[in-house]
Amino acid sequence: MRGIRVAVIGGGQNCEHDVSVASAASVRQALDPSKYEAVALTIGRDGRWHGPELGALASGSLAAALDVLATCDVVFPLVHGPQGEDGTLAGLCELAGVPYVGSPLRAGALAMDKWATKLVAEAVGVRTAKGALVTSTADFTGPVVVKPVAAGSSFGVTLVRREEDLEPAVRQALELDDRVLVEEVLNGREIDIAVLDDPDEGRRTGPPLEIQVPGLFDTTVKYDGSARFVVPAPLAGTELKALEDSALKVYEALGCRGLARVDFFLTDDGFVLNEVNTMPGMTAESQVPKMFAAAGLSYPDLLDKLVRGAMR
Ligand SMILES: Nc1ncnc2c1ncn2[C@@H]1O[C@H](COP(=O)(O)OP(=O)(O)O)[C@@H](O)[C@H]1O
Ligand SMILES: [Mg+2]
Known part of the structure; x- marks a missing residue:
């Protein structure tokens, strides 16, 4: 009897790529091998797909990855952050008709x-913390935490205490998202x-x-x-x-x-x-x-x- 094929997807095209690769590797190792067959799929920083079941020639295309997904019983999407956890992968699984672990598109988004x-x-x-949404600059009114609206693993998050540090913090957060939160410090x-x-x-x-x-x-x-x-x-x-x-x-x-x-x-x-x-x-x-x-x-x-x- 063959095991339940679990596509374990890690990587992704955002700053949490490495964190996700670690999550996916850990999950693959810990899935009970007497019951599950873990199928590794990794999304590169450039968006190309990799994995032992992706043919060398086709390697990289989403179409090839979908062919592999179609042979799996369930997907374990472990891509943190944008273009993964934000509902993107849930949406892909929905359209492909493969059940998946975790939240549907709307909740992820x-x-x-x-x-x-x-x-x-x-x-x-x-x-929740009082905060303002900014897309370019912010006025300094006191110490604040500046963070991208959508990121993770603390990337782009800065505690700002002095007025002169606000602009660089907002700019840094804007590198990860076009919307930034300026929040009261809790x-x-x-x-x-x-x-x-x-x-x-x-x-x-x-x-x-x-x-x-x-x-x-x-x-x-x-x-x-x-x-x-x-x-x-x-x-x-x-x-x-x-x-x-x-x-x-x-x-x-x-x-x-x-x-x-x-x-x-x-x-x-x-x-x-x-x-x-x-x-x-x-x-x-x-x-x-x-x-x-x-x-x-x-x-x-x-x-x-x-x-x-x-x-x-
Ligand atoms: N408003 C805040 N006041 C104080 N500390 C904060 C505030 N927002 C975030 N932090 C600190 O920054 C960390 C990362 O921020 P968070 O909003 O959790 O972003 P991420 O999605 O990157 O985890 C938090 O775990 C916390 O330590
Ligand atoms: Mg956090």
């Missing part, structure tokens, strides 16, 4: 857009909540994770190991309940499916939603697998639930 996420969250009563703990559509137990949240970092959680800190994850994050029962309820509310309002990581700040006057990741980092060492591991769900078992959930 909404969650990838940090401005749209704010509007949806506020509409269902979940507070001081508080960073707490992430994972939501999982568990095919056995239904929709549920994982234990909360706290990110402890010296300063801003920037790209360097994210990958140099100086960030510390604490799972479960120490929280009062009422606090945790409120965070979980809000995470579920936003997940539903955006129309997420499968899995998402919903990130909050816990400030002195309550919690504030930061962002929603519909395809969060998925190496064994990433936040979401760590959260579920703390609840007794191993990394291979988490992946198994995601794939089974997608195929249902």
